[in-house]
Amino acid sequence: MKLTVAHLILGQRGIITDFSVDTVPLKLLEMGCLPGNIVELVQTAPFRDPMYLNINGCHLAIRKETALQIEIELI
């Protein structure tokens, strides 16, 4: 199983490795969600959805379905 942002636990950090263009909106890229950037899980709502992330200093929340598309490596 590939590790994705959706698998992070609170406070854990990872480096974004890859994602598919067809499933991840451009808007997310524009907000700084790019391969090579560090992502940290700040908070989750109940059922871990949506997820509140800190990507290289940019704070945003996305739904779990999107988080599942962003592959990471833990650091």
Next chain:
Amino acid sequence: MGKQINVALIGNPNTGKTSVFNQLTGLNQQVGNYPGITVEKKEGICKLPRGLKAHIIDLPGTYSLNASSLDENVVIDLLLNKNDKDFPDVAVVVSDAENLKRNLLLFTQIKDLEIPTILVINMADRMKRKGISLDIALLEEKLKTRIVLVSARKGTGIDDLKEQILNYQKISTEPCMHASGIDPEYFNLLRKTFPNQALYKLWLVITHDANFGNIDRGTLTKDANFNTKSVSDLKRLQQKETILRYKFINDLLKEALTIDLKNATDLRIKLDRLLTHKVWGYVIFSIIMLTIFQAIYDWSTIPMDFIDVTFASFSEWAKNALPTGPFSNLIAEGIIPGLGGIVIFIPQIAFLFLFISILEESGYMSRVVFLMDRIMRRYGLSGKSVVPLISGTACAIPAIMATRNIESWKERLITILVVPFTTCSARLPVYLIIIALVIPNETYFGLNLQGLTLMLLYLIGFGSALSAAWILDKILKLKCKSYFVIEMPSYKIPIFKNVALNVIEKTKAFVFGAGKIILAISVVLWVLGSYGPGENFNNAKEIVTLRNQSENISEAHLKEEIASFKLENSYIGIIGKGIEPAVVPLGYDWKIGIAIVSSFAAREVFVGTLATIYSVGSDEEETIKKRMAAETNPILGGPLFTFASGISLLLFYAFAMQCMSTLAIVKKETNTWKWPLLQLVIMSAFAYLVALIAFQVLK
């Protein structure tokens, strides 16, 4: 005075772009709509040094020029269309010191359009606290721009910005980087095929599914020498472009930006730990909401009562002061109460927007959206629908205006369509009087039946809003791909000027927009109720006097009888008689029928209309209640207001779309009559059906 300088304010959301706009224009601003669409157009005039003026347009916030919503299309449309009268002489990109990296993405795109561009770095006052330091000279050199450090909160840097706007011709129009690097071959082909167009503009036209300005996408893609790329290829290129731009920005900021974390004190982490907590987050949200509604009801009672009394005495005064005649009657009984009906909503609307804009400005609203998204999604709504649905319990009008921050048009439209189901304050007077009539004032297990009924009605309101949303989500086939991405901005203390201007603007929009319609309806109702055809209406006094000759009734009572008889024979009375067959199966008589018809203008008119029809001099609930209790059903006999007809009426009001001003605002927000008309027809038909079933089952 020479020509005005056209300035376009562009920036990411949450950068304080509107604060900068407010600082530049103050009260010299107006809000309208872009022709044909619902996007708000904010523009204003700014006085520059040396007697010059700038026309400033505050474009919708956007993260990039890769538009995914109507709001964002507006930005591109203006920037691509040289012939637009608002085409900017100079673009001002507003950024936030804390999020400079992300903000610069948009900046580099704007620079590619070869428009003189100034970079404003806002919230400069927070830089020190966050440990941020910038090499401005280096940034200016590499970005080929002029940079102005501004604190819109403290008002610093604004004069400097004005000076830069004045000297816009000195600013380089050269791009700071080139997007063509993502696919040089393709861009070369573009350049050869369309030598007269700016390259990046072509790119934007190609990647967007819309026509912009004077470049027609159709002719562009039809050109024989030009091979179109597939949608996913283009998307991949857009992604590449974004990565390329970020690479440029990262390299630049590595040199020009240093963050000393030792100086950074982050309040955000502590607050977020509490405010977005799985349990405490919801508890705090509930407490805040309860407090706000308590405050709205409590605080607006005094000004609303004051407005009510003032307009009543104004009307009385006008009646006495003006010479008798139909025109004076129109003013005293039609126009003045009609105006009162508009003005009386101002306190509620103003308070509601006061709280909403404080929540928005502080950054808390994003947290609410975060907490509620999962729950709302089940019903085809977004986390961002929560605020309008809750505001709807005060009044649907500001609630519908509050849907503007929902980016997905489908989710926004569903929210607009279901908001009128929530129990607004105008339903309260109707509910209260009917509950008092048909529900016994008894207590079981410590629960008062009347109170329980009222609570049930509120629950029916929310329940039907959510169910309707769920159904709409299944039915509506809208091509509208919008992902849920929400920025969680840092917490800020709201800027008073922004909050005040927002409250003033929203209140003004209500008074002048919906107000016109309330006024028109009240005049029409007055005319229909005050005039009638034929002998019966004109000779009402004689007929009634004659009829009551044998009986010994007081003069006041006789007057009431005359008024009642007149109404029965007025146009509205005739209409009421006409619709009687339709309302009898629901357990109503023609008088309730009229009250329902007239309350299509606004629900609370119901009680007032019945008061007039039942010839009770005042709206006072006790007296009208007695009269209503004494009414008999003309067809079935027995009292008119029974448990069955009462429940039927309550349910009718719970579902029916009886609010002209809501319809008007839905028209304004959706820019078509289609949605408000559908709302009117479907909600009313459903209300009729439910009321019919309720009466037939219960009677």
